[in-house]
Amino acid sequence: MNRNDVHRYKTSVPTAIVEQEKIAKFLSILDERIVTQNKIIEKYESLIKGLNNILLYGTEGKYVCLGDILLERSERSRTNNQHEVLSSTVKGIFSQREYFSKDIASENNVGYKIIRLHDVVLSPQNLWMGNINYNDRFDIGIVSPSYKVFSIADGYDNQFVAAMLKTYRALYSYMMVSEQGASIVRRNLNMEAFLQLVFKIPSLDKQREIGCAISLLKSQLKTANKIIRAYTSQKKYLLRQMFI
Incomplete structure (x- = not known):
């Protein structure tokens, strides 16, 4: 190993550490977002379940x-x-x-x-x-x-x-x-x-009210699931980068 090789080695190690610290910070942020997104998904699922209960038991017809x-x-x-x-x-x-x-x-x-x-x-x-x-x-x-x-x-x-x-x-x-x-x-x-x-x-007006609400929540739930899949994919990519 000559002098130039030693110099390149010394300068590359700190750079690698800095990059890993950046990735670790991004991973921490992603973990927080995944936790938050899971709570959003649980909320949508709870609201849909509540509307389904109204559909089953809470309507006259x-x-x-x-x-x-x-x-x-x-x-x-x-x-x-x-x-x-x-x-x-x-x-x-x-x-x-x-x-x-x-x-x-x-x-x-x-x-x-x-x-x-x-x-x-x-x-x-x-x-x-x-x-x-x-x-x-x-x-x-x-x-x-x-x-x-x-x-x-x-x-x-x-x-x-x-x-x-x-x-x-x-x-x-x-x-x-x-x-x-x-x-x-x-x-x-x-x-x-x-x-x-x-x-x-129930009446047609009530059907439309319930149907529209459930459809909207399912659309939002679908979007929320897409977001969490994107976060999970980003996390996997960053984890791979840490060990390259």
Whole structure:
């Protein structure tokens, strides 16, 4: 090692320490922001739960059969790949490319059911686990023929119905009208019993009030989750930089 090498080594060590101190400071700030963001998320979740309780127990209204709210449609695709192939899951509706990172549908999807914006879709085999979704993401798409697709009848607020279909009471009711099949995971939906499920529905104005509030909170919760994912990603990056 010559004199120049020694000089470079001496000057690089303090620089590395300073950089690590800066990173440590940023990490501390990020930790504080993550804690704060988690509290914000918990608050949104609590407010949504409270509104769901109001939806279930705190409103006056008339009792209506689900079959009067959801109107089944069976519009079919006529050409292959006529529209984007979508999948309904317990966590929501996704394009197959988005959810599976590839196209896994059969090569021939002629005869798939068409789903439009503001439709409701469910999986008869997995409804008991909560696989029922309101489509507010895609203008149009196609889903497996095994799915059931519905439009929402006039006189009902879409956002209210979307929230109602995901309440704990609704999920419990789905279990009651689903019969054990050959698989432990899959159950067979008794469609007639499903459409006869009864829900208490308030006035249209009240539906709109509750639906709008829940929709707004869910949008804010989604944004809050994106922010915390960004913070977590930044933290991982900075931790890697400390050990380079």
